[in-house]
Amino acid sequence: AVVSTQSTGSIKKMKRALSDLPMQFIHGDINEYNIVLGAKGSLGIIDFNDLTRGYRVLEISHLLAYIGVCQNSNPSVLREIYLGFASVVALSSAEIHLIYDIMFARMTVSVTMGCKTILDGDDNAYVRKCVEDNARFLRGLLAKGKEAFDRDILGL
Numbered sequence: 425a426v427v428s429t430q431s432t433g434s435i436k437k438m439k440r441a442l443s444d445l446p447m448q449f450i451h452g453d454i455n456e457y458n459i460v461l462g463a464k465g466s467l468g469i470i471d472f473n474d475l476t477r478g479y480r481v482l483e484i485s486h487l488l489a490y491i492g493v494c495q496n497s498n499p500s501v502l503r504e505i506y507l508g509f510a511s512v513v514a515l516s517s518a519e520i521h522l523i524y525d526i527m528f529a530r531m532t533v534s535v536t537m538g539c540k541t542i543l544d545g546d547d548n549a550y551v552r553k554c555v556e557d558n559a560r561f562l563r564g565l566l567a568k569g570k571e572a573f574d575r576d577i578l579g580l
Contacts, residue, residue, distance in 0.1 A: 485526035
């Protein structure tokens with residue numbers, strides 16, 4: 425019930441706010457599996473099958489969510505990723521203030537779709553682990569709260 429209430433409020437807020445924000449081509453599936461590290465420390469991004477035109481704030485929001493899952497919400501890692509992105513893409517204040525809400529919505533969708541997959545009979549260890557990991561991150565976001573996230577990760 426808490427997730428449902430939080431998600432509904434976040435989605436309504438995002439719909440209103442997104443309409444005025446800049447769009448660009450975004451990867452569409454940015455996560456820890458699509459980032460590769462080269463032999464000399466260079467970074468690359470692979471798997472552009474979901475490339476689409478979308479709100480640019482979605483890219484960093486989704487990346488922070490998925491890296492947060494695999495890094496156990498390590499604030500210093502999330503902060504460094506955010507700062508790196510912000511050094512290349514100058515997000516507006518409106519975009520920055522939506523990051524937490526978009527992350528929350530992304531993880532809510534991931535958990536919901538994973539549970540649906542399990543209930544539909546396509547149950548396997550990978551899906552269960554993803555649901556558990558994403559749910560743990562989602563609970564952490566709720567426990568920390570938007571104000572603390574914005575302060576600690578985004579420096580607001």
